[in-house]
Amino acid sequence: MSTTRPDHETLRGAIALAVRAPSVHNTQPWLFRLGESSVHLLADRSRALPATDPAGRDLLISCGAALHHLCVALAALGWSSEVHRIPNPADPDHLAALEPHRHHPSDEDIALAAAINHRRTDRRSFSSWPVPSEHLELLSRRAARHGALLIPVTDVRLHNHLVTAIDQAAAAQQADPACTAELATWAGRTRLADDGILATNTLTGPTFHGAVHMRDFPRGTLTESTEDAAEDDAGELLVLATPDDDPQSWLRAGEAASAALLTATELNLASCPLSQALEVANTRAVIQELVLDNDAVPQLILRVGWAHTAAAPLPQSPRRPVDEVIDPLPGLTSPPNER
Template identity: 50%
Template sequence: MDHGLPDDNTVKTALALAVRAPSVHNVQPWRWRIAHRSVHLYLDPARALPSTDPDTRDLVLSCGAALHHLSVAFAALGWSALVHRLPNPAEPNHLAAMELVRHRPTPLDVALSTVISHRRTDRRHYSSWPIPPGYLGLVTERATALGAILRQASDLSRDHLIEAIREAASRHAADPDYRFELATWSGKHSTEEGVPARNTPSPRAEDELPAREFAAPQLIDTAQEPDYAELLVLGTSADDRLSRLRAGEAMSAVLLTAINVGLATCPLTEPLEIPEVRRKVRLGVLDDNAYPQVVIRIGWAPTSAPPLQATPRRAVEDVVDSFETADRH
């Protein structure tokens, strides 16, 4: 069995898919290092958002999504990933080390890898078509397999969650440092990072669920009906860095699974970025039994909605520290 890395082109192809992972404000807070026989993921503290994400929970979650994307990409390319999470306690920003062994891709590996390039964060209204229970069961199963729980917010728990989202939006609106940080990372037109203006619709005052108010929104939301999105809360039993990393992996699995069956998705972290509001979500939605890490809007995009353009990403070469080729045998 070959425990070395595949060739450089295969590694670069997998990394190009990994960096398509969603990240808070599209800051892309990951750095990769390629060693002789492994791929290493690091959190890049230079991408920090002190007003939005003071405890870097969102950044770690984003890196976890990229880690899962990379595992999916390698699996489709014929390599199974053995992941060592937080391998060096003395270096907390060293989030994962990945070893690779040869693997025969399954149809699911190929399908999930294929949808990575088609996944979009869709902030528009979703249609009233119900989501089949089997689809919700499938995304829940995929989250559970990665050590997370996924709870659908309904009835009273949905009311609690919407109240928390509104409170977070109100508190952020009154925070000038947060507003400045958000404006810095949104309303983009031609950069390789940040949230593009073309991918954000204008908030509607009558909406039940307030959206994060990005700068200069330009996306036209053609839906005339209210938003019929379901709200899923992904949580973990603990709240340390490892749990947050695993939550990001589980979020990636939920998003890719949903896209693979035709659903639209939009991760939400704003209500969890304020400790007091996050506590309310833990109590009101997760019955004080788990720590909420991300809320996922999920539903059917209207058939009349045009496809969304891809958000930009930095080139692989800009997020890889070294690309050594020696001793790969």
């Protein structure tokens, strides 16, 4: 085994963890190419959502989450990653090139990697236990390492603006036949699927947690107990934002979202990314103006809280086989380190 670069099985194992990253509608819009001493992340536009995500912003945020998952996995395996984002301006689908270097894993590296297989998108209500402010601060600090702001929206006035925008976006997309058809294509999947959203992981019927209107997924079968539904939901909303609004910013937003979600899992918090309010231009503009005071550009909303004590574990969302998302770089006829 090479001491200067990870072997093929190490890279394949890291990518197997990378693809556990959350993605919009679990489309998994990524591809990985392996070079002699590098790993390349590419966008898979065949998995785009033209109605919901015409600019491809959600797609790049999803890929950014996979990029961070990959770096976390490699770090836990003893390899740091030198990352070059959007390395080829002539190829906008070439999102990142990673060069691994020997590295001694830290406790944080190991904890975040361990969180990957435990993280779930939990769309259920959360308990009435408040989230400690130090937990929210840790999520924000770790997101900031990736060039993004993660802002807890605890002020009552700003919170009201945010939940109103979320509700308005839900109404706008529900009135758009193209968006509802796209959602129906990806939602309500069985456990035999290798992508899309499981019916068992989405709630039946329209759902509000407190004042927060959750996205309405068709054919959901997940239910909550009457006792849990009656308890006050103390979940917190955090807006993830970047200084700019370009592909590199979207990629970094995904990396920051991954860092925050894995940290939440490490802290035993339940979490759920909310993208709907930022997929509608009008409500995204409202959030930027009224919640962020035009100081940054909103990219994603995260909801975090404590799961109910008796809440049943959620099944893992399906994933495509790892071999379907890995290709050698052009010119390599066999995996690196195996020729």
